[in-house]
Amino acid sequence: MPSIVIAAYNEENVIGPSLDALLATQPGAPMEIVVSANGCSDHTVALATRPGVVVIDRPEPGKAAALNAGDRAATGFPRIYLDADILVPPGGVAALVARLAQTPLPLAVVPRRRLDMEGRPWPVRAYFSINEKLPAFRNGLFGRGMIALSEPGRARFDEFPAMIADDLFLDSQFTDEEKTEVSTVEVVVAVPFTTRDLVRRLVRVRRGNAQMRAAGTAGQLGVRVRSADRWAWLRDVVLPNPRLLPSALPYVLITLLAGLLARRRVGQGEGWGRDESTRGRARPETPGVSA
Numbered sequence: 164m165p166s167i168v169i170a171a172y173n174e175e176n177v178i179g180p181s182l183d184a185l186l187a188t189q190p191g192a193p194m195e196i197v198v199s200a201n202g203c204s205d206h207t208v209a210l211a212t213r214p215g216v217v218v219i220d221r222p223e224p225g226k227a228a229a230l231n232a233g234d235r236a237a238t239g240f241p242r243i244y245l246d247a248d249i250l251v252p253p254g255g256v257a258a259l260v261a262r263l264a265q266t267p268l269p270l271a272v273v274p275r276r277r278l279d280m281e282g283r284p285w286p287v288r289a290y291f292s293i294n295e296k297l298p299a300f301r302n303g304l305f306g307r308g309m310i311a312l313s314e315p316g317r318a319r320f321d322e323f324p325a326m327i328a329d330d331l332f333l334d335s336q337f338t339d340e341e342k343t344e345v346s347t348v349e350v351v352v353a354v355p356f357t358t359r360d361l362v363r364r365l366v367r368v369r370r371g372n373a374q375m376r377a378a379g380t381a382g383q384l385g386v387r388v389r390s391a392d393r394w395a396w397l398r399d400v401v402l403p404n405p406r407l408l409p410s411a412l413p414y415v416l417i418t419l420l421a422g423l424l425a426r427r428r429v430g431q432g433e434g435w436g437r438d439e440s441t442r443g444r445a446r447p448e449t450p451g452v453s454a
Contacts, residue, residue, distance in 0.1 A: 241312060
């Protein structure tokens with residue numbers, strides 16, 4: 164029986180639709196859902212409390228600690244880590260579980276992602292027209308909001324480290340041969356609604372990735388963390404696709420600005436490093452699973 168762990172921090176605008184979609188993904192099939200709420204000051208816990216969902220209400224904030232608490236409560240495998248704002252399509256859980264059982268045997272699988280850029284300003288759309296084609300998103304576990312691990316895959320590590328980049332941490336546990344994308348399952352990932360929100364998201368991502376890579380280099384994680392490929396956007400995306408040249412300028416400027424801001428000292432109360440602009444907006448239509 165698969166167990167789905169959702170770390171939740173002030174998710175009242177998204178947790179209800181997310182759980183509705185998850186509970187409808189395979190009616191009647193056994194599935195354990197654990198919502199690990201942490202430091203919530205809204206109605207997340209109340210909205211998540213329903214039949215078929217185990218809710219943990221932790222007063223302390225922190226995503227890594229929430230994931231660890233959810234893991235301790237979960238009993239099944241495969242173990243699926245799901246962001247609270249992701250709508251799982253019908254049959255999505257079953258498809259990921261089935262792929263983990265196939266030969267060759269992967270240890271980690273993710274769905275295909277589709278970026279929701281509707282209504283975003285041109286700089287945001289330009290940035291993601293390049294970002295969505297980066298090779299890292301073809302063989303990495305990050306950027307999808309949903310990661311499924313087999314029981315041997317979950318045994319690769321003890322707990323999530325107290326760092327922001329949990330998806331990069333999971334990605335670092337496996338070789339390219341041990342992880343795969345299930346292209347028949349698609350999730351929609353909402354991109355920031357403003358350029359300012361995009362920069363803020365990238366600053367948090369940069370800080371989290373830098374922290375994770377520093378810990379990996381120092382031998383604190385026991386694994387080698389994927390290094391950043393600073394020129395992949397040009398070598399692998401723009402040069403093979405000259406039509407994207409007009410998008411290169413905003414991509415570079417936004418990337419450089421986020422890099423500069425990421426070097427500043429982190430202030431108090433900066434949360435998990437997520438984009439708040441997508442939390443209170445209309446949800447995208449639930450995607451599907453293709454045959």
